[in-house]
Amino acid sequence: QLQLVESGGGLVQAGGSLRLSCVASSRTFGSYVMGWFRQAPREEREFVAAIVWSGASTDVTDSVKGRFTISRDNAKNTVYLQMNSLEPEDTGIYYCAATTVWKRSAWAESDFGLWGQGTQVTVSS
Secondary structure, three states, X not given: OOOEEEEOOEEEXXXXXXXXXXXXXXXXXXXXXXXXXXXOOOOOOEEEEEEOOOOOOEEEOHHHOOOEEEEEEHHHOEEEXXXXXXXXXXXXXXXXXXXXXXXXXXXXXXHOOXXXXXXXXXXXX
């Protein structure tokens, strides 16, 4: 079964950038749709971005469009989340997730069956 390990989180000032990485343990990584979710303190987990198996299509939630980019490198079993122009509202735990089904939009936590442990992102004002 696919295991996911996130890294790249940390403390950054508003306006700064971070790149999150999620490495998968399985050679079948290229068969999975990958996503990023985040959970702020006392909030529900919310969808951030998803990318199709080949990387040709992505979906990004409106609140981060133009600032965050999702990409993947199937040769490295890795999915990335490049986060620019970070805002304090972006603070939270960021989770990598995997599923086998692609949707064009309206992603929910229940669409993904495999999850990483998360990495903390803190944006100071």
